[in-house]
Amino acid sequence: MPKEYEALVAALKLTGTPVAEYAWKTRPEGAYYVVQLDMEGGSLNADDAKQDRSWEGSLDLFYTKLTDRDDLVEEAEEILTEIFGSSWYLNSTQYEHATGMFHAEWVFEALDGPEPDPPDPPTEEQDDGVPDES
Amino acid sequence: MAFQMKVDGMTEISELLSRMEERAPAVAAQALYDGAHIMAEEIRKEAQFIRTEPFRYVHDGATRLPSPEEKAIVTAAGAGIAKFDKNGTEVDTSVGYRASGYAELNGKQKPVPLIVNAINSGTSFMKKQPFIRKAAKNGGPRAMTAMKAKIEEAFTAMTKEK
Numbered sequence: 001m002p003k004e005y006e007a008l009v010a011a012l013k014l015t016g017t018p019v020a021e022y023a024w025k026t027r028p029e030g031a032y033y034v035v036q037l038d039m040e041g042g043s044l045n046a047d048d049a050k051q052d053r054s055w056e057g058s059l060d061l062f063y064t065k066l067t068d069r070d071d072l073v074e075e076a077e078e079i080l081t082e083i084f085g086s087s088w089y090l091n092s093t094q095y096e097h098a099t100g101m102f103h104a105e106w107v108f109e110a111l112d113g114p115e116p117d118p119p120d121p122p123t124e125e126q127d128d129g130v131p132d133e134s
Numbered sequence: 135m136a137f138q139m140k141v142d143g144m145t146e147i148s149e150l151l152s153r154m155e156e157r158a159p160a161v162a163a164q165a166l167y168d169g170a171h172i173m174a175e176e177i178r179k180e181a182q183f184i185r186t187e188p189f190r191y192v193h194d195g196a197t198r199l200p201s202p203e204e205k206a207i208v209t210a211a212g213a214g215i216a217k218f219d220k221n222g223t224e225v226d227t228s229v230g231y232r233a234s235g236y237a238e239l240n241g242k243q244k245p246v247p248l249i250v251n252a253i254n255s256g257t258s259f260m261k262k263q264p265f266i267r268k269a270a271k272n273g274g275p276r277a278m279t280a281m282k283a284k285i286e287e288a289f290t291a292m293t294k295e296k
Binding site for chain 1 (some may be wrong): 141165194195196251255256258261262264267268271274
């Protein structure tokens with residue numbers, strides 16, 4: 001799983017709104033998220049290898065205006081901006097007559113991200129040939 | 135020191151340019167048709183891969199996959215190309231499912247785009263399968279190449295005309 005996708009799932013879980021990856025077996029009452037990876041995004045290929053792997057995924061928010069908070073959409077977009085920068089867009093907003101739910105759908109590109117720099121090896125004290133004063 | 139310079143063939147170039155200007159909308163429309171055709175084919179191909187399960191009414195907040203009947207409607211309708219919108223040298227079209235298309239499902243007439251949208255975007259009771267976005271991603275670069283090749287071919291043929 002790409003690191004940015006894992007960060008998104010973790011950040012969504014902190015909001016208190018229920019989150020499911022791919023699908024709900026039994027969806028909860030009120031607002032909820034569905035997040036999933038759909039296909040490969042614009043990976044960076046060079047030197048006959050995938051230098052930076054990118055995945056395209058989508059985030060779906062279902063909510064009703066009667067019982068849920070008003071700022072759910074803004075909250076989701078703030079999280080997306082925080083994690084993906086500008087590499088996301090609002091794909092569609094819809095309304096379901098049967099359930100009275102609103103549905104917002106975002107598409108994002110999740111990178112695996114560069115490997116963190118290894119910690120500096122401990123430097124050995126260099127012997128400069130001068131004897132210690134002690 | 136004064137000198138003279140002479141360039142031959144400017145008349146031909148200016149004739150060619152005016153000819154290009156005249157025919158550009160027609161060439162653009164031909165190229166666009168080729169590109170749109172590839173996109174429509176790609177959507178039809180991706181629609182073949184929609185996963186299904188036998189129809190059931192879902193209760194208690196469960197999600198389901200589309201039924202084979204729903205998939206049959208989507209594959210039978212097929213993505214098409216809209217009427218070209220020409221405005222000067224601009225040509226526009228869109229590829230997708232006809233807004234006026236209806237099909238019978240469980241004894242009721244249902245709009246085809248509504249079923250397509252439910253499968254493509256998902257609903258609170260149906261799992262999403264974004265096949266149109268997948269088709270756009272796969273077919274986009276191929277359509278661009280085909281359109282570019284068509285335009286180049288048309289203009290190369292034009293330069294050889296006398």
